[in-house]
Amino acid sequence: MDLHLFIKLGISAILGLVIGLERELKRKPVGLKTCLVISIVSCLLTIVSIESSYVFQLKDHITMDPLRLAAQIVSGIGFLGAGVILRRGNDSISGLTTAALIWGAAGIGIAVGAGFYWEAILSMALLIVSVELIPLLTVFLGPKQLREKEFVLQITISNAENIDDVISAIKQQTIDIKTIHIKDVDEKHHLLKLKVAVDQKQSTTDVYYFIRSIPSVTNIEIENI
Structure with missing residues (x-):
């Protein structure tokens, strides 16, 4: 086996x-081992x-697409991505970023395997910047909607006549009420x-x-969304 093939697998790893590591530090369901496996195997x-297409073409004069397996990798990663997307009881959805990153890990593995080293390195750097640095910048420089975080509050009130007073008191603070649901x-x-x-x-404790x-x-x- 050629040395450059070992180098490809090493760079991909x-x-x-x-x-x-980025997912592992955030305690996400897809972490270090999963991303390593996806990137290396891709x-x-x-x-x-790529190699088999040339081998069979030279031996048996068979014309083959050198990236036929790579095309199937992109489709197959969708099954893993679907497995980490969760729907919570409050109708919010989590895991989309993790699903996108494992798709990205597969893409980086494909790029390295095809010999596009610098493109893969740049893509990895941009991915990390996108999920780590950009959200921090939006907290300070983004529009108001991006500088907010959402909660679901479940408040038990002792008297029905006090519901309006509670809502008014909350609105007087810097708390924006999106939806209201009342249940006896x-x-x-x-x-x-x-x-x-x-x-x-x-x-959260101040709220x-x-x-x-x-x-x-x-x-x-109080539940974070």
Whole structure:
């Protein structure tokens, strides 16, 4: 086996390692080992696809597409991506970034296997910048919607007449109410479910303590979206 093929697999492993570490540090379901496997095997299959097309063409005069296996890698990664996309009880969806990154790890493996080293390195760097640096910049420089984080609040109120007072008190703070859902728990208690947005710099505990201090609130639950 030629040395440059070992070099291809090594570069692919290093680039996949960087992507995997980024996911591992964030405790995502697809981490270091998965990204390494995807990147290395994608590179390997691309090498096999390219090399075999020339081998069979020379021996048996068979015309083959040198990237036929690489095309199937892109489709096959979709099954892994679908497995990490989760829908939570509050109708929010998580795992899309992880699914996109494993697709990116496969693309980087294919690029290295095909011999596009610098393109693969640049792509890996841009991927890390996109998922790490850009979100931080939007917190300070982006529009208001990108500088906000959303919560789901479930507030138990002791009296139905106090619901308007609670909503008014929340609106007086820097809390933007997106949706309101009211449910009767029993004759004396009522559940107020709110989807709200606050500034990224405002902590979850500050929101909790403020709402808990409202006299008619007997119970509160906060969930990050």
